[in-house]
Amino acid sequence: MTEPADSDEPVIPAAAVTPGSRRAPRPRRIPRSREQQARLDAREPAFEPIPFTLDAAAARRPFADKLNEWFAARRWQPFAFQREVWAEIGRGASGLLHASTGAGKTWAVWFGALAAFASARSPARKRTPGTQPEPLTVLWITPMRALAADTARALQSSAAELAVPWSVGLRTGDTSSAERSRQNRRMPSALVTTPESLTLILTRPDVREVLAHVRLVIVDEWHELLGNKRGTQTQLALARLVHWRPELQVWGLSATLGNLAFAADALLAPVKTPRVSVHGALPKTLMVDTVIPETIERFPWGGHMGMRQVGAVADAIGDAQTSLVFTNTRSQCELWYQALLEARPEWAGLIALHHGSLDQAVREWVERGLKNGLLKVVVCTSSLDLGVDFLPVERVFQIGSPKGVARLMQRAGRSGHAPLRPSRVTIVPTHALELVEAAAAREAVEQRRIEGRETPEKPFDVLVQHLVTVAIGGGFVARELYGEIRGTYAYRQLTQAEFDWALGFVEGGGAALRAYPDYHRVVRESGGLYRVPRKDLVRRHRNNIGTIVANGTSNVAYLSGGRIGAIEESFISRLKPGDIFTFGGRALELIRVQDMTAWVRRATSSRGAMPQWAGSRMPLSSELADATLTMLARAAAGIYDEPEMRAVRPLLELQQKWSAVPERGVLVVELLKSREGHHFFCYPFAGRTAHIGLGALLAWRASREKPGTFSISMNDYGFELLCAQPFDWAAQLQGSLLSLDELEHDILASLNSSELSMRRFREIARVSGLVFQGHPGQQKSARQLQASSGLFYEIFRNHDSGNLLLNQADDEVLLQELDAQRIRIALERMNASRVVVTRPSKPTPFAFPLIVGRLREKVSTEKLADRVERMLAELEKAARK
Structure with a gap:
């Protein structure tokens, strides 16, 4: 991993540009007190598996006694819903657990697993008790790498404290090759992973033996996976595991979801065990308030970043121990970081920036600073939305409309992230009409009017990828695999003809690609077993597994060494050498663009272009739109009973008048x-x-x-x-x-539906494996990928009009675009x-x-x-x- 330049930690500007100055102060290493440095030295490292040890006497004690002592040591009492989950896992049931953020969902399923399986002994395996940890018994799937590492630490520490003979491992894209090798020799008792890494495991020739002892699969933050193709990928993986182990138990965890029954059906469709739904009986206290501007314009207009509110937000941040400031776009995140630092230069070293385009080392440093209470405020995007446990965070700010009730509640849950602790989120409107949305959002939260999620319906690109995955991982019989896939919710209506088309597409390339051997990805051997015939096809598939299709990006790195992050190619392509732009909270001068990397140095001027990222505008959800219309109806009737509505009353009365x-x-x-x-x-x-x-x-x-x-x-x-x-x-x-x-x-x-479909097809071509994105470190540019996928699009339109990937592109344009x-x-x-x-x-x-x-x-x-x-x-x- 490349470290940031000139330091073992990210360098943060020591002060903001003073009004009227032309030069930005040179960034310097953050000064720290002895106490602060000591706390930093003792910070929690990245997850590393601990060597397996076992106190035989402690292990023989009843687990229930050890668990009671564990809770008593923390002055906690198990909640009723946690005990219910323990009992249901013990009787062999699967289910969906829905509870507020910070209510203890992790302990509900983890301790249920330990209670049910930790003392079990596999009759097919002979060993001396206490000499080796249990085999791989629990798979824990999370949607984010940072969340995976945080979860693995929590599981590992609690298992050790309870003297349970289990090891815990982590398997994500960040896992070192040495750790992967250790896992390949012997899997841990519990493995925390992501949908993509689990799919990679399914490509092992011996995968059935590797996963032979898995008893329980836990899908964390299921609401985050449910509505996209990563959720479909997870459904297919679960169906594969259930096919091998019909007694497999599956549990999903969710905090902010409106259509719970549907979410349970989508997750548990292939499961053969009894199914239950458990609800956390503990309602989380969630406070929603608003920073009301001193002046309210009667003619608002969008596009603001809310900069007029910086002073008020800075004052509110000063009253809390640690705060998160959420923005809806990465551009807005960069601007607010700079503005807060300018408003409070004494926060240098205590304020940080976090979004998905920053380098992993930078993000991990920020996350450790949050967990250890070293940071006063972090300006962030959805990169910190999900379940990482930051106990010191007291307050959350939402800049602009949250656009959705679930999103607001999810972000609010980052504060007070513990049972019985209240969560507080403060909405900061960027223009006058967002005051109405703020009042509507508070009422929707109080009434728990939360958005639901829908799962994609039989996406053929994911199906095609899965067929090749299973063919690598031991092979498949077509008839058996069709029934297995039909057992998932996403493909419950998959017809035999559609399955046969997908199989024919990976076997022979379809009508248009039959002459090209690289698209004959599977072959039927004697006995009807389908496998991948060539090692180069296996390597290519493994390097491109996944359903996340990012926009083309260029790395940003210092000439002197050290990677800062990645910016979209479309933004970099508009700059010329010598141009200044702001990224990662720093003013940078572009030197040259080479090999998909923008080489930069620190600029002497802080004036520069702000990076732009695609996909940054989120639509208002139906639930929040309805709540907003309800507020407007009250205003039309002359009722202004909320502080936000009273503030915006002159605007609404003028709208009514004109x-x-x-x-x-x-x-x-x-x-x-x-x-x-x-x-x-x-x-x-x-x-x-x-x-x-x-x-x-x-x-x-x-x-x-x-x-x-x-x-x-x-x-x-x-x-x-x-x-x-x-x-x-x-x-x-x-x-x-x-x-x-x-x-x-x-x-x-x-x-221009053809152009929209072609753009959508670019993603489908990558997921389905038509377009090879390149080996690690040799990725193709976005322009190359677009040209390749566009060529396939035209070929299929002209010579293979029945190609189901084309139909999928048209459907996704209608449903998603x-x-x-x-x-x-x-x-x-x-x-x-x-x-x-x-x-x-x-x-x-x-x-x-x-x-x-x-x-x-x-x-x-x-x-x-x-x-x-x-x-x-x-x-x-x-x-x-």
């Missing part, structure tokens, strides 16, 4: 004529992603009767259509404009609502952010700011009349 306030059962449409043309504003509150499709759909349908060219702008509340020609929108709304007939056809026809299901639900609501058409003379408070969003795509930031100021002056003048 037009109408959107609410449930009322669809507000605004028609406005300006020097730009004719504007159509509509507020369905369906979220940004659905509004992209809705706007394009309505524009396309309107132009079928009368030709017109539209500009489209959207946000989470609504969308704008701008056209040079007038349209009779009132008549269109009375006609078929909002019809549900031929909806999917019209959505695809209204957009455009959120077609939410578009349908939105249209159903719009048809059932009372349509209020207003004709304001000037842009309303709800229309103004849509106009600014459209202008942002056309003009530079400086020109946009000047233009917005002029528009605001005119609107405020009109509002005062």
